[in-house]
Amino acid sequence: MAQEPDGQELDRQFTGITEAALDALRERIGIRIEDTLEPWCYEATRDNIRHYAHGIGDDNPLWCDPDYAARTQYGGIIAPPSFLFACDRIISGYVGGLPGVHAMWAGADFNWHRPIRRNDALHTEAWLKDLIPHETQFSGLAIQQIYHVDFYNQQGDLLCAADSWCFRTDRDIARERGTKYQAVKEKPPHVYSDAELIEIYRHYAQEEIRGARPRYFEDVSVGDKLPTMVKGPMTVTGFIAYAQGWGGLYIRANKLAWDQQRKHPGLGIKNRFGIPDCPERVHWEAEFARTVGTPDAYDYGPERFSWLTHHATNWMGDDGFLRRAEAQIRRHNPVGDVLFIGGEITRKHQQDGENLVEISQRAENQDGELSIHGTATIALPSRG
Numbered sequence: 001m002a003q004e005p006d007g008q009e010l011d012r013q014f015t016g017i018t019e020a021a022l023d024a025l026r027e028r029i030g031i032r033i034e035d036t037l038e039p040w041c042y043e044a045t046r047d048n049i050r051h052y053a054h055g056i057g058d059d060n061p062l063w064c065d066p067d068y069a070a071r072t073q074y075g076g077i078i079a080p081p082s083f084l085f086a087c088d089r090i091i092s093g094y095v096g097g098l099p100g101v102h103a104m105w106a107g108a109d110f111n112w113h114r115p116i117r118r119n120d121a122l123h124t125e126a127w128l129k130d131l132i133p134h135e136t137q138f139s140g141l142a143i144q145q146i147y148h149v150d151f152y153n154q155q156g157d158l159l160c161a162a163d164s165w166c167f168r169t170d171r172d173i174a175r176e177r178g179t180k181y182q183a184v185k186e187k188p189p190h191v192y193s194d195a196e197l198i199e200i201y202r203h204y205a206q207e208e209i210r211g212a213r214p215r216y217f218e219d220v221s222v223g224d225k226l227p228t229m230v231k232g233p234m235t236v237t238g239f240i241a242y243a244q245g246w247g248g249l250y251i252r253a254n255k256l257a258w259d260q261q262r263k264h265p266g267l268g269i270k271n272r273f274g275i276p277d278c279p280e281r282v283h284w285e286a287e288f289a290r291t292v293g294t295p296d297a298y299d300y301g302p303e304r305f306s307w308l309t310h311h312a313t314n315w316m317g318d319d320g321f322l323r324r325a326e327a328q329i330r331r332h333n334p335v336g337d338v339l340f341i342g343g344e345i346t347r348k349h350q351q352d353g354e355n356l357v358e359i360s361q362r363a364e365n366q367d368g369e370l371s372i373h374g375t376a377t378i379a380l381p382s383r384g
Helices: 019-026 048-053 080-089 171-176 182-186 194-206 238-246 255-265 279-283 285-293 300-314
Strands: 103-111 121-138 138-152 160-170 225-231 321-329 339-351 353-366 370-381
Touching: 019 121, 048 080, 048 238, 048 279, 080 103, 080 160, 080 238, 080 300, 103 300, 121 171, 171 370, 194 225, 225 300, 225 353, 238 353, 279 285, 300 339, 300 353, 300 370, 321 353, 339 370
Parallel strands: none
Antiparallel strands: 103 160, 103 321, 121 138, 138 160, 225 339, 321 370, 339 353, 353 370
16 A cells, blocks of 8 residues: 555555656657657558548548549548548557556647548657646546647648647546546446437437538528537447547557567556556456546547547538537546537638638537537638
8 A cells, every 4th residue: 555645545556647757758848759659540541531430430421432522522532530540649649758647538629721632641740748737536636748740741731730638647546536437436337228229319310411512601600500419329349440440549469569568568557367458448348447447448539529520520511621620528438328419600700711610519428418528610612
């Protein structure tokens, strides 16, 4: 039992946040990162685009059907905006420093400049932008670790400039003293009735992809509501589907897993068989998820951010362009949760020759609890 600064004993399994480790990490702020894990996707190939889109449950033909996409302004398929998560590990939550301290992806701010076209070859530049301490219900002290990433195509054109952040949390404090999910942990799991599932699946049956019908700037007004989009009920299968398209952070097999853990020993956390395995298994292994203080296996943060961009691109149609999306995660979505994503137009304006619409988005689970909220800025075509 370790003695903590507050004088209380804590059953320690992992390393906590220390000032020495924070000081070492602060030395990296503003310095370009040269040595990172290779991305899941170097190129936006037809298959890579489709796998990512299907991983978030998005069947928009603009990303998935070359014949359809050939008839659009792009002349071929393009990638959904959030595909960039598959093209860089840092934007997706690969963090340096603070060994043994859990990382939970918690939000991002993307600013797109150009579409991601089929067969674009992408490269990035990234650096640690800031470290911000927070006091939380989940784990007491948590460190918000913010990175900046610029994405370029093979011509050197800037496709997107983005910030993303993780919260670094003390696993032991979250497990032993965290109060955020106490009520969730104490109640029995909800078993869905057929009638409940029919009501949820009704949203899927009615989901509209605007597609080739332009949504004109003149035809929308402040206060207009976007259709509600559903995601879930959450399953581990769904989380794995996202990992297939996105690639994950530390998912490796056999020799490659051994080599990764040899180079980064903190990534090899022993499972119940005594075998070192990656911390990413919180997304499919309930036992380990509870060890870090969450109620069950839960969804990926970049996955949930991508659901908000899916909500926006369904609404805007082929002739719209998602300029910006910013979102902040407020709680985990454990297995069994359902999300209802809503949106409302909050502003219309013209800037630099574009007709811009700003949308506020909010996603709540089946109990009305806020899961993620954000804003999107969309350039729409004009009737003029």
